[in-house]
Amino acid sequence: MLDQVFVSLKHWLLGYSPAAIQPAVSILLTILPILLVFPVLFALTTVLERKGLGRIQNRYGPNRVGFYGILQPMADALKSLTKEDIVPASADHTVHFLAPLILLAVAFLPFAVLPIGRNMIAANLDAGVLFFFAIGAISELSVFMAGWSSRNKYSLLGAMRAVAQMISYEVPLLLSSIAVIMAAGSLSTVEIVNKQAGFSGIFPHWYVLTPWGFVGFVLFMIAATAETNRSPFDLPEGESEIIAGYYIEYSGFKFALFFLGEYLGMFAISGLGITLFLGGWGAPLPFLTWVPSWIWFFAKLLGLIIGFIWVRGTLPRLRMDQLMNFAWKFMLPMALVVVVSAGAWRFLPQGVTRWLVSTLLLAVAYGLLARGVESRNKIAKRTYRFAE
Amino acid sequence: MRQMSAAFLILAIVTMIAACAAMTLRGLVHCALALAVAFAGIGTLYLSLGAQFLGLAQLLVYVGAIAVLIVFVILLTRGGESDARPLIPTGLPITGIVVATTILALLAWAVFHSFAIHSLGPPASPATVRELGTVLMADYVLPLEVMGLMLTAALIGAVVVAMKEKQDTQ
Numbered sequence: 001m002l003d004q005v006f007v008s009l010k011h012w013l014l015g016y017s018p019a020a021i022q023p024a025v026s027i028l029l030t031i032l033p034i035l036l037v038f039p040v041l042f043a044l045t046t047v048l049e050r051k052g053l054g055r056i057q058n059r060y061g062p063n064r065v066g067f068y069g070i071l072q073p074m075a076d077a078l079k080s081l082t083k084e085d086i087v088p089a090s091a092d093h094t095v096h097f098l099a100p101l102i103l104l105a106v107a108f109l110p111f112a113v114l115p116i117g118r119n120m121i122a123a124n125l126d127a128g129v130l131f132f133f134a135i136g137a138i139s140e141l142s143v144f145m146a147g148w149s150s151r152n153k154y155s156l157l158g159a160m161r162a163v164a165q166m167i168s169y170e171v172p173l174l175l176s177s178i179a180v181i182m183a184a185g186s187l188s189t190v191e192i193v194n195k196q197a198g199f200s201g202i203f204p205h206w207y208v209l210t211p212w213g214f215v216g217f218v219l220f221m222i223a224a225t226a227e228t229n230r231s232p233f234d235l236p237e238g239e240s241e242i243i244a245g246y247y248i249e250y251s252g253f254k255f256a257l258f259f260l261g262e263y264l265g266m267f268a269i270s271g272l273g274i275t276l277f278l279g280g281w282g283a284p285l286p287f288l289t290w291v292p293s294w295i296w297f298f299a300k301l302l303g304l305i306i307g308f309i310w311v312r313g314t315l316p317r318l319r320m321d322q323l324m325n326f327a328w329k330f331m332l333p334m335a336l337v338v339v340v341s342a343g344a345w346r347f348l349p350q351g352v353t354r355w356l357v358s359t360l361l362l363a364v365a366y367g368l369l370a371r372g373v374e375s376r377n378k379i380a381k382r383t384y385r386f387a388e
Numbered sequence: 389m390r391q392m393s394a395a396f397l398i399l400a401i402v403t404m405i406a407a408c409a410a411m412t413l414r415g416l417v418h419c420a421l422a423l424a425v426a427f428a429g430i431g432t433l434y435l436s437l438g439a440q441f442l443g444l445a446q447l448l449v450y451v452g453a454i455a456v457l458i459v460f461v462i463l464l465t466r467g468g469e470s471d472a473r474p475l476i477p478t479g480l481p482i483t484g485i486v487v488a489t490t491i492l493a494l495l496a497w498a499v500f501h502s503f504a505i506h507s508l509g510p511p512a513s514p515a516t517v518r519e520l521g522t523v524l525m526a527d528y529v530l531p532l533e534v535m536g537l538m539l540t541a542a543l544i545g546a547v548v549v550a551m552k553e554k555q556d557t558q
Contacts, residue, residue, distance in 0.1 A: 138428070138451055144456065
């Protein structure tokens, strides 16, 4: 069966290895696909992103290398491999060297707990979601290491911005995940996906199709954008103010490693969003369940990536105070209301009541919070003291 | 005595080296980073003992929050470049030695008198997150709530301190 083709392939290959080294081979066969598939996806995403941004900005993207510029990532990789690796003289060499390595290692780890398809998960941990966030916490430290060790004011500023932003947006990210954990009653990613299986009519039982799930998903994706330092939350690398943020002093392949780590982080957090809210590898419609589960996962992943690219092409960058105000004065209270709403959903009897209660709770909270945010930044005609 | 596994040995050695580095390195930021490695080592030790929730929470809280907090404090106060600090502080570190010996003695006494070391049966199966949650919310709900209240008070206190300073400068 096509759905289990990779699982069967692994078992078939395992059958040929001697019994003594079978555990090691099994681990290798689980890890290697992750190490291969996601960097390839990264290469494809860079082309897609540059082409997409080009389309949004009314220009051609890369179109010289290969057919429609599809081989551009190869050219980029060759370029960054052959570039000189420059380390500033006053930099802290050890930390400067370690930072991209740690960032990359940490970027690969979260994929261990993401169910890519039915029976396709590297490590089915009892506390999988917690593992994801615990690993994500380490990447903050590696960003700081990169910024600090470069001995550059701009890179230090970028690192401080990045760490402050990541800590602030981790709170709504965690809280909106807690709503799902409450509803599913488990921290295991496999269990959460299983809870979202099945259909009522033509609608799947995804958490995004409940009122709290929808709001939670929107909050989760906004926080995820900030967490991965992508536009419009890309202040840590704001070219116009601090040049490139924490990786100014990295050149050649180390820079490429940072780039790879950033995109892997985006894939991982999108994967978690899919697992928590979009039913993981489940099919969206009942008559489409014959399509292999892993195709659905990657289709949803690609959809979210295209969303990220679209947002990057359309929204201007936020200011630092706007960023922090938005995180603490809107996202955090809203995420708390989502948790309460999910609790109400969990304990009210099935039917119209819980839809009404859950929606009303969120709508009132949204109205009040949006009014509170709006009242602070009054938009008025600018008055000049000397120019008029 | 039970056989020590290779994983435990490696993790223990890495943790010990990182902890020693955190004490002896000259750059303050280096010390903080070494401390983060030691925290992570302790977290992975918990994981290797089967305490999944504890280990991951250790990683999340200590490496993700406390190490970052320490680093921030160093950067905001000293600029992280105080290399002139002597490696061994002058004067007899009597207080340190006394405190360290007392804590070591206390811990050793507690470990050697605990019931776990005398029971020779197979180790209990590690608690799942669900069991942990049930115990926390049923048996230990009062301490949990008190802790939550204290943390909230500390949070409000921090905000109040920050606000007061702002009013003074205006």
